[in-house]
Amino acid sequence: MRDWLNKPAKAAYLFIFPSMVILLVFTLVPVVSSVVIGFFNLNMFFKDTSFVGLQNYAKLLADRRVWNSFGNTLMFMLMEVPLQVTLGLFVAVLVSRASWFVRLARSVLFIPVVCSLTSISIIWSLILDPTIGIIPYYTQLLGLGKCTFLKDPNLAMPIIVFLSVWKNFGQTMVILLAGIQSINPTYYEAAMVEGAKPAQQFFRITLPLLLPNVAFCVITNLIGSMQVFDQVYVATRGGPMFRTETAVMYIYTRAFSAPFQLGYASAIATVLFVIIMILSLTLNRWFLKREEAVYA
Amino acid sequence: MKKTLAMVLVLILTLSITISASAATEITFWNGFTGSDGEVLAQIVDEFNATNDKGITVTMDVIPWANFHEKLPTAIATGTAPELVLMGNDAIMPYISTDSLLPMDDFFTATGVDRAEFPESVLDMFNVNGTQYMMPMQVNTLYLYWNKTLFREAGLDPETPPTTWDELYTMAKQLTNPEKNVYGFGLPVGSVSVFLNEMLSEGGAVVDDATGKCVLNSEANQKVFQQIQDAVQINKVSPLGTTGADFDNILFAGQLAMYINGPWCINGCNTNGLDYGIVKIPAGSAGLVYDMGGCGYGVTTGTSDEKKAACYEFIKYWNSTAVCKKWSMVNGFPPYLASVKADPEIQANALLTEMSSSLEYGKVYLKGNTNATTINNDVLFPMLERIMNGADVKTELAQAQDAISMILGQ
Missing domain, CATH: 3.40.190.10 (Periplasmic binding protein-like II)
Incomplete structure (x- = not known):
């Protein structure tokens, strides 16, 4: 056994074993269970369980709140991902030079990332509260009228997007910054000798060579944005008028409030899983093709 | 001898502790x-x-x-x-x-x-x-809380709270002062506390007690919800999208002139030094009916x-x-x-004494109905929010009635 494990290729299994166990217990088993539960009429009390086949899926097609929540999720994703990656990239370029001020700026910009999303959501909902919030107070003093922000059906989702970008762009910035710093400086030196302007250097050198990092950020942010929940749960609970009710928020509502429809919620979760998988794979393939073109 | 005695004492002590521990129930x-x-x-x-x-x-x-x-x-x-x-x-x-x-x-x-x-x-x-x-x-019985200071500032008699819903909405309009962030009346979202009591006392209901059928889209209810919509949209007496918990804080901050809530607000009002009064909720055309x-x-x-x-x-x-x-x-x-x-x-x-007498004429809302929470969360609360945001009252009530009838299997 020891001899077998001492072979480098075999020893690798030993090292990944703990991670595989965690992945199996906390990811694979729940995913498979969720798919299976989606075919049952099952409540949180595990009483009167019955197999209903595709009935939960038929039900979700006719459920207006399912369509609304997926629409809201899509809207969130379309606003949040481009905004976050663009902002992250812009700031990463700005802080890529080495000076004490830039190093301080990097740390400051990264602070929201290490803060709890729940705390941040609570703080922002207090700051924006129309009655006790500091920002509505100043908007009124400035004669802009009373802004209701998170209580306004048209503003609530953009504010959730802003909150999410503000919280997470530091992480995107760090990943892209690492990519920028790993680009060989001789490319830039050669470009400068050839008379390339900073914008040309960015679009012809930085961006193409940063594509793997950008791809990683886009795909991980996309997966995260399709699962947006915490900030919505804390700041708006899906309101006003369901305008911020996202897919995961709706799944949570169906499963964890009366009548506790675990089976139905699992069916919606399965659909969300499939959508995220298709989107991620499609984007991944697209980025791979682009990278091949760049490096060819 | 001494050693034996000490050992016996220790044994007795241990046994008594064990017995008392086993008798304890947590x-x-x-x-x-x-x-x-x-x-x-x-x-x-x-x-x-x-x-x-x-x-x-x-x-x-x-x-x-x-x-x-x-x-x-x-x-x-x-x-x-x-x-x-x-x-x-x-x-x-x-x-x-x-x-x-x-x-x-x-x-x-x-x-x-x-x-x-x-x-x-x-x-x-x-x-x-x-x-x-x-x-x-x-x-739980609901009371009408009124802020006497705000009544005085609005030129109203601080010792005369409204006794009918019509009086309440008229006073709420007079009490609202946007410049000072003062609201006349709190109409919360995600709660049945106001509209259900108003509906019951105006002769309306969600489900008819006798037939068990949904009767939400009635003339009495249309009047109630129209009054609520006008209060929010036209007279701006209540901030939009505000929950009951938020209103508790606005009340305690002295920025809400009238509010209907349970007795649990009394301590908060006292702690914040409010000059306030509490009285039974207003009556409607059908008299005084409480949601008990x-x-x-x-x-x-x-x-x-x-x-x-x-x-x-x-x-x-x-x-x-x-x-x-x-x-x-x-x-x-x-x-x-x-x-x-x-x-x-x-x-x-x-x-x-007055409130305890309400036990005789209080009505229990959707008693024994397994779908009560679903009806509230999935139909009535969203409907109320849409009406407060300006949606057509009759259309909303008709749609909500259909949805509730479907939930009730009718």
Whole structure:
């Protein structure tokens, strides 16, 4: 056994074993269970369980709140991902030079990332509260009228997007910054000798060579944005008028409030899983093709 | 000899500790009393733990109501539920329909508590199909709170609150002052507290008691919701999208002139030094009709007989004259026990006496309906929010009636 494990290729299994166990217990088993539960009429009390086949899926097609929540999720994703990656990239370029001020700026910009999303959501909902919030107070003093922000059906989702970008762009910035710093400086030196302007250097050198990092950020942010929940749960609970009710928020509502429809919620979760998988794979393939073109 | 004596003493001591330890019964108790009334509840639990002679220890865990109803089903399903739970009568049906609560029909015989002390209407709130699933802990009646300072500033008589809904909305308009961030009346989202009482007292209803059919789209209800919409959209008497918890804070901050809520706001008003009054809610064309609710103690399925007996002991303690009187006097909840109602101190309190009489004409909303929570969360609350945001009242009521009828299987 020891001899077998001492072979480098075999020893690798030993090292990944703990991670595989965690992945199996906390990811694979729940995913498979969720798919299976989606075919049952099952409540949180595990009483009167019955197999209903595709009935939960038929039900979700006719459920207006399912369509609304997926629409809201899509809207969130379309606003949040481009905004976050663009902002992250812009700031990463700005802080890529080495000076004490830039190093301080990097740390400051990264602070929201290490803060709890729940705390941040609570703080922002207090700051924006129309009655006790500091920002509505100043908007009124400035004669802009009373802004209701998170209580306004048209503003609530953009504010959730802003909150999410503000919280997470530091992480995107760090990943892209690492990519920028790993680009060989001789490319830039050669470009400068050839008379390339900073914008040309960015679009012809930085961006193409940063594509793997950008791809990683886009795909991980996309997966995260399709699962947006915490900030919505804390700041708006899906309101006003369901305008911020996202897919995961709706799944949570169906499963964890009366009548506790675990089976139905699992069916919606399965659909969300499939959508995220298709989107991620499609984007991944697209980025791979682009990278091949760049490096060819 | 001395050594033997010491050993015998040690043995006796150890045995007595073991016996007393085995006689002790510990029960876990979950509730959602996060407000100032929860502090009084904690005091009473501590007093019970210190004074009961059966070695019972009640360990209380206070969880916000929203999380309470998320955690409890999971705990019940996994066999980790607390023995004793406290919840509103409007939330019990999902637990009863899944056999998650033990029947408590044997409570009076097991404890010797006099059943005649309890009004039938109060016991009936927790009785489903002839089975008693919970024992009363409190009866919730809503009051109208009014801020006398804001009444004075608006040129209204601070000692004359509105007695009808029409008066209330007229006064609310006069009391609203956008420059000072003062709102005339609080109309919360996600709550039935205002519109249900207004509907009932104007002769409307969600479901007809006799036929069991949804009658939401009635003329009486259309008038009520139109009045609510006008109050928010035209007269701006209430901020949009505000929850009951937010309104509590606005009331305590002295920026809300009138608000309908339970007695749990009294402590907050006192703490914040408000000059306020409380009175019964306004009457409508059908007179004064209350939506009566209450909280009750339940014992979860799987609780052993020994622990069930310990739970009963605590419930018996709660339903004693001294404890119920304390609860009513400190927190303003209307007394329901006959002995508490007859107490001279309670009788000297005009408001409590008035409120306890409401038990006779209060109506329990959607009693015994397993879909009550779904009807509220999925239909009525979203409908109310849309109406407050300016949606057509008749269309909304018609759509909501169809949705409720579908939920009721009609």
